[in-house]
Amino acid sequence: MPRELALGGIYVPTLLILFVAAAAGYVVIDWVLARVGAYRWVWHLDLFRLCLFSILFAAAGMFVYR
Amino acid sequence: MWPPQVTADVLFILRTVIAMLLALAIAFRLDLSTPGSAAVTVSIIALPQVGMVLEKSFYRLLGTLLGACAALFIVGVFAQHQYSFIVAIALWIGICTAAAEWFRSFRAYGWLLSGYTAYLVGFAAFIDVPHAFDIAVDRVSIVSVGILSAGIVNATFFPTRSAPLLDERLRQVVRDCTALFAATTAADPATLHRKQSRFALDLGELESIRRSSIFENPISRARTAGVLSLLEHLTLLLGHLQIVSRQLDSLPARAGEIRQHAIAILSRCREILLEWEAAAVDERRATQAVDSLQRLLKETRLCVPIATDRDDNSSEDHAAAIAIQRLLNDSIQQAIAIIYSYTALQNPNTKLPSSRIARVRYPSDSGHALLSGVRSSTVVILTCVYWILTEWPDGYWAVLFAAVGSELFAASPYPRRDAWQICAGGLMALPALFLCYAYVLPAADGFGMLALGLTPFIVFGAWLMTRPRWALEGSFYFLIFLTGLNLDSVMRYDFVSMISVGTGSVAGLVIAMLGLAVIRPANLRWRAQRTARRLVGCLASLRGSPTPDTQFEFHRTVRDWTAQLISLSCDSTGVARAESLAEIVLELGDVLMTLRRIDSQLAMPFRAELARCLDETVTGILRSDRATLCSLDAELAALYRRTALLTQETESVARRDALAHAAGATRTLRLSVQALVETGRAFTEESRHAA
Numbered sequence: 001m002p003r004e005l006a007l008g009g010i011y012v013p014t015l016l017i018l019f020v021a022a023a024a025g026y027v028v029i030d031w032v033l034a035r036v037g038a039y040r041w042v043w044h045l046d047l048f049r050l051c052l053f054s055i056l057f058a059a060a061g062m063f064v065y066r
Numbered sequence: 067m068w069p070p071q072v073t074a075d076v077l078f079i080l081r082t083v084i085a086m087l088l089a090l091a092i093a094f095r096l097d098l099s100t101p102g103s104a105a106v107t108v109s110i111i112a113l114p115q116v117g118m119v120l121e122k123s124f125y126r127l128l129g130t131l132l133g134a135c136a137a138l139f140i141v142g143v144f145a146q147h148q149y150s151f152i153v154a155i156a157l158w159i160g161i162c163t164a165a166a167e168w169f170r171s172f173r174a175y176g177w178l179l180s181g182y183t184a185y186l187v188g189f190a191a192f193i194d195v196p197h198a199f200d201i202a203v204d205r206v207s208i209v210s211v212g213i214l215s216a217g218i219v220n221a222t223f224f225p226t227r228s229a230p231l232l233d234e235r236l237r238q239v240v241r242d243c244t245a246l247f248a249a250t251t252a253a254d255p256a257t258l259h260r261k262q263s264r265f266a267l268d269l270g271e272l273e274s275i276r277r278s279s280i281f282e283n284p285i286s287r288a289r290t291a292g293v294l295s296l297l298e299h300l301t302l303l304l305g306h307l308q309i310v311s312r313q314l315d316s317l318p319a320r321a322g323e324i325r326q327h328a329i330a331i332l333s334r335c336r337e338i339l340l341e342w343e344a345a346a347v348d349e350r351r352a353t354q355a356v357d358s359l360q361r362l363l364k365e366t367r368l369c370v371p372i373a374t375d376r377d378d379n380s381s382e383d384h385a386a387a388i389a390i391q392r393l394l395n396d397s398i399q400q401a402i403a404i405i406y407s408y409t410a411l412q413n414p415n416t417k418l419p420s421s422r423i424a425r426v427r428y429p430s431d432s433g434h435a436l437l438s439g440v441r442s443s444t445v446v447i448l449t450c451v452y453w454i455l456t457e458w459p460d461g462y463w464a465v466l467f468a469a470v471g472s473e474l475f476a477a478s479p480y481p482r483r484d485a486w487q488i489c490a491g492g493l494m495a496l497p498a499l500f501l502c503y504a505y506v507l508p509a510a511d512g513f514g515m516l517a518l519g520l521t522p523f524i525v526f527g528a529w530l531m532t533r534p535r536w537a538l539e540g541s542f543y544f545l546i547f548l549t550g551l552n553l554d555s556v557m558r559y560d561f562v563s564m565i566s567v568g569t570g571s572v573a574g575l576v577i578a579m580l581g582l583a584v585i586r587p588a589n590l591r592w593r594a595q596r597t598a599r600r601l602v603g604c605l606a607s608l609r610g611s612p613t614p615d616t617q618f619e620f621h622r623t624v625r626d627w628t629a630q631l632i633s634l635s636c637d638s639t640g641v642a643r644a645e646s647l648a649e650i651v652l653e654l655g656d657v658l659m660t661l662r663r664i665d666s667q668l669a670m671p672f673r674a675e676l677a678r679c680l681d682e683t684v685t686g687i688l689r690s691d692r693a694t695l696c697s698l699d700a701e702l703a704a705l706y707r708r709t710a711l712l713t714q715e716t717e718s719v720a721r722r723d724a725l726a727h728a729a730g731a732t733r734t735l736r737l738s739v740q741a742l743v744e745t746g747r748a749f750t751e752e753s754r755h756a757a
Contacts, residue, residue: 010199030283030284031284033284034283034284034285034287034288035284035288039283039284039285044222045283045285046116046221046222046225046283047221047222049221049283050218050221050222
């Protein structure tokens with residue numbers, strides 16, 4: 001995957017687009033986990049959610065920086 | 067062990083230090099142009115609870131994005147026209163100031179930020195047009211780095227969450243309901259008003275904690291509808307009890323039995339609520355308490371026979387008894403709704419009746435917002451023109467602080483005090499700046515040493531922010547300190563630039579204060595009078611037929627304008643007058659809604675006469691002209707007599723009931739209009755005195 005993408009004539013870092021995509025995916029997963037009550041079993045809720053987002057973003061970023 | 071507040075303050079300082087150093091580290095690593103600005107962002111969004119930090123961060127990011135886009139647009143259009151560019155930037159700052167005045171809380175902050183971001187990005191981009199987009203991206207990146215650092219540290223390092231605080235405060239407010247019932251039954255107006263004011267303030271605080279808690283996690287977000295429903299019923303209960311206490315006060319001395327019966331019902335309601343609170347909040351207990359309250363509802367109907375059975379029976383007592391019975395009914399209904407809402411909130415799996423939730427809107431003074439916008443634009447244009455014509459070396463900073471000052475002072479009821487606080491924060495930053503420049507930065511070899519050297523200065527600023535009286539000083543200490551340091555990978559040690567930041571910022575604040583003093587000075591009394599008019603103007607929303615949300619929206623709006631009026635009151639007399647005006651408006655609104663509701667049960671031509679009279683009453687009240695209000699009094703007296711007569715003549719039981727209710731409401735309406743004339747006179751005399 002290229003490290004920069006042209007959007008409307010402006011070069012945008014691919015990581016930025018992946019960041020937004022990871023954030024969108026995170027919101028959905030976060031909502032589902034809260035809905036099914038999975039967060040009751042989590043020790044540090046905010047740390048877990050931060051790690052969840054980091055995993056999603058890092059996994060997406062692996063496609064750019066291999 | 068340390069007191070909890072000390073622990074909270076220490077944790078806040080620790081979080082701020084870690085977040086600032088993290089932001090600086092990331093900004094240096096990414097080679098951003100002004101790493102200090104990332105730390106400034108952390109200092110601006112440093113707040114005691116995670117929810118608040120995330121809420122402010124969200125609006126800061128939105129404001130920065132909007133401001134950067136606006137700047138790019140303005141630069142794109144006016145890149146070749148210096149003065150047109152300045153006017154466009156000034157107009158945008160004016161629009162943002164007006165919007166910041168119009169909106170509330172952190173949303174207002176987002177607009178405020180959008181104004182000066184456009185200036186920061188716009189001027190830099192105007193000088194270097196080919197790199198305009200990079201400048202905007204750099205600014206957004208810096209702010210994002212600060213936001214991310216603050217968010218991550220606050221959410222993970224011993225977080226202080228809003229959700230437990232919300233639970234605790236909700237429990238407290240529900241407990242205070244019983245105190246409110248007790249104060250309504252006690253014959254002590256001072257205690258009653260104190261309790262009512264405290265309760266209203268608590269509801270306002272709860273609303274702000276609820277907004278912040280939404281940003282914390284999806285669990286808090288899922289509960290927000292339940293919290294809103296509970297707040298709605300608590301607001302309505304407060305309103306009803308305020309009207310009940312006014313009605314009981316206005317009862318003639320001969321109606322002592324009605325008063326005693328009403329007090330007995332309120333006391334019983336309080337006992338039921340006390341019993342319910344004392345036990346575990348579960349579905350079974352809630353059902354028992356609601357059953358008891360529903361039995362009590364039947365007893366409220368006894369008010370009217372008491373009035374009718376009296377030897378010296380008069381139609382006025384009958385009307386008063388009907389009005390009190392309706393209000394007691396409404397209060398108990400709200401108590402039932404509170405029990406249901408609170409139980410459902412504590413036990414999400416319970417199957418209890420739920421009510422629909424009205425949308426919360428915050429009223430604002432459009433005239434004042436417009437004036438603030440015009441003032442900000444004018445101040446920015448004049449300062450820019452002076453800067454360009456005189457080639458003032460500190461002009462850039464002066465314009466920036468003139469814009470920030472104009473925006474900040476417009477929203478504050480005490481701009482002079484704020485200006486002093488900002489200057490005090492700046493003055494505290496100066497010795498710290500010199501110390502850092504002379505001793506810390508030359509010795510800082512690498513980021514580790516820099517972090518170590520900066521830590522004591524950051525700790526001092528964060529400590530200032532933990533003191534409620536010094537919070538503004540703390541924020542501006544950080545702003546001047548970090549901006550003045552002008553941290554970069556390769557330090558330049560530019561003393562002239564450092565002094566320029568200091569003198570320019572002070573000059574900008576002085577210009578903002580001058581703008582406030584010269585361009586249509588909005589003193590507190592003027593604003594209070596406008597707000598009082600807006601408070602009375604809430605009745606305009608009751609012109610048509612009431613919808614299910616009308617009652618709550620009306621109570622909520624009145625409550626909000628009252629809070630604004632209280633914040634503008636200089637002394638305890640002003641506060642008492644504001645509260646009294648709010649009670650009258652609530653009572654008037656309640657009566658108008660009742661009359662509109664029973665309107666359909668009445669027969670023509672009386673129905674048409676009542677509708678016309680109500681329209682005239684609302685128009686007269688909104689005009690707030692003493693002569694109109696006095697003529698209105700006579701008209702309402704005539705309407706009351708006619709309604710009372712019709713009640714006696716009508717044979718249909720249903721229609722007679724409706725007419726009796728109409729008579730009770732008309733009597734209250736007349737008393738409220740009389741009270742409004744008195745309170746209005748007090749406001750007018752004060753404004754005349756001020757003039």
